[in-house]
Amino acid sequence: MTNLEKSLNKKGRRANSVAVIGALFGDEGKGRITDELTDYFLNKKGFKKIVVYRDNGGANAGHTISMNGKKIGLHQIGSGILHKGCTVILGKGMVIHPSDLLEEIKEIKTVFELKELPAELLIDEMAVLSLDTHRALESAFKQGKSNTLGSHAATGRGISPAYADVVYRFPLRMRDLFKSNWKEIFIDHYDRYSDWIRGMGMDLDSMVIQRYKGKEYKIGNINQFINDLDSIRELIRPYVKDVYDTVSKHWKSDTPFIFEKSQAIGLDMRWGVYPDVSASNCCIDGITYSTGGIINAKDISARYGVIKSTYMSSVGKRKIPTFMEEELASTLREDAHEYGTTTGRPRDIAYMDLVMLEYFCRVGGIEELVFTHMDIVYDVGVKVCVGYKKGGKVVPYRPDQEYLSDVRAIYKKFKPWKREFNSFGDYSKLSKEIHTFINYLSKKSNTKPVMLTYGPDRHDTLVI
Template identity: 30%
Template sequence: MNLVILGAQWGDEGKGKIVDLLSSEYEVVVRYQGGSNAGHTVMVNGQKFILHLLPTGILHSHTIGVIAQGMVVDLELLVEEIKQIEGKGISVRDRLLISDRAHLVLPYHKTLDALLEKKGKIGTTLRGIGPAYMLKYARKGIRVCDLWDKDRFYSLVRDNLEFVEELCKKVYCEAFEMKVDEVVDRALENFEEIKHCVTDTSSYLLNTKKSILFEGAQGTLLDVDIGTYPYVTSSNSSALGLSAGTGLPPKFFSGAKFLGVSKAYTTRVGEGPFPTELKDEVGDLIREKGKEYGATTGRPRRCGWLDLVALRHAVKLNGLDGIVLTKLDVLDGFEEIKVCTAYKIGNETFENFPASLFLLEKAQPIYKSFEGWKESTYGITSAEDIPEKAMNYINFIERFVGVPVVMLSTSPERDKYIWLSEVFHGKRVGSSNIC
């Protein structure tokens, strides 16, 4: 049975380790949305890997990695990432499939990204992701398959450069200098490195008999439709993106298991509402203990208590079967730990996650407090070693969001985790021998 792993917060939940861990039992691992704005960090035998475009499961030598049609691909960064991984002794290009329908990120997308961010601060990674999707839906995008025809590719790039130049100079009164030959030549040079990997990935996924793990990037609350719009990413980073991002029919996922990854507290990067944010020494302590700095940008993350209203929103809209809880150890030693169970907005109490940015910016969290366990949970691998007060915290989360916490990740290392649910603990998550 196939598995979908999604971020259940504002990204940075620790999906990289979880995908790496669980993909050991799967044969194909698929990225289906976003681009190099993702940053999945995995520790393997003391060695750190940070992946931006490659599926995290590619670190296992038996897997096939798929970059599906919903992604926007920066070939420059992809080739660089492949070479870095191969430089550590892990083969990539003989196990990588890239959709011929995926759209490209080219240098002018990054120029446009910086300009748009300057004019209206969202907090993007400046990797060109938003403009690549913007031009895709304006029907001015360029796809991987366009690289096969050099003349066509040249024409498309030339037209886009003229469009971006006009936009920069006439609308934003900003200078723009970029030569079509340089953009085209560099893209084709990078294409030579990976063109044997390019194929119809939708057809491959529909016809394969192999087990598949689908790996989401960013997080549910950054989803362009159900997140904290406009402070979101430019793709469907929830389960909503699965069918369009893979080119597979919705029925394909009817038998899959869906797991959401959540920290034991909450973080976000960039601008946007964050009801439980702690702008005090407690928030600073969580940031330092949790090493909360962006894998892609290095920016310090905003930190706060666990927002269960937002987490329940993610559970419901993704149809999650369970939660993987990460970084519980960051809360070790706290005298008191809080979780948000509702919002106070004016004179009203909200138990559901509102769509309105106006309401979210005014939301005051209503907290339930727990006595801290003041014991170390770092690196533990047995459920018997979880402190009773920590289990009380976990049990409350389960009851509130309505699905079980099926696994704890207790350190960045691959082998430091605990299964808490026998339903999910087996040779393969959701396989017939355990369900």
């Protein structure tokens, strides 16, 4: 039995349930792994149904999937969307921009030449709305006098302001779009955000924000704001449901569940390099909240942390101890196309940091590792950070940028390996160098390896 099969059938846990979690700083290949796991359950294991559930983030996510030589970067939609028999659920823990979501649905149909989505798409009526007003407030923070690292590192997708509405206790939810007094609700919201932005010396109605694919959009006055929402209400209504009973029914059955997390633990506001972090819960426990307690995250059988095997990438303003020398980083960035799926920003490139990885796996509930990008290896070998020093003393990771800024990395070097994956198709037959590398990272992070990928195509994958 493979490690993958063992992980999906742990004693005392719900069989065929798996969380796919970013183990470092995002962009590790979670969408690709979710897509392949969906194919595994439907086509290799013979299940007739499967649920792919997203519980956090919003339009700031960027999960790339491919089929028949075509690929697309998904932002708000779960990566099982191309599979018939799959139900994709956008959960309560997400913050959803409805206009962008409709554009994303349209692009999926265009790219893959589809009349209808192959999968069933459901949006929890309790999911929070992230609107143009939220993006405008985030833009105002960036343009304002504040010079904080967090505000300048934001993606511009309005994620933090939308989550802040939940904390302030006046969130807008998907179901609010269909209430009889919906206009009053959204006018009140517009006025509130207009007052806040005016307090920073700007006018909401003249602000320009970015929508899907970076298209600039002027928010306009209250009438334009309401008319814009009115134009999409009936288009998105068929997808919006009370999903509580649906989730409960499938969880009590033998239907496989894949929980596709957004971002990564290194971006979680509790555990990441604060303050350049995201606002959502990037760890496995967010699933319990998003499902309304139907699913206890502790019952999920497999908890996959996805990493880029030989390096890390980071988009934003954070400074981490293992940033790579620019000459090698530039080569790697082009070879691996390291540009943000959502923002298009060039990603910073760093050596693999085992100190961070062990910490993130421990606090994030990760028990297995998926090694992507195993084909990104050079003759110079693979450097891995195995410890930190600060002031001459060995120190641990802490989730604090100020603390990390003067930490020095201690490295261990591994021999390179040949890009021989296609020749074997069997993990046990791969070179000693590959086994040594994977076993070392797994042991130090207290995890077990389950999969590796060695190319951009859907089936460039080996099960361990």
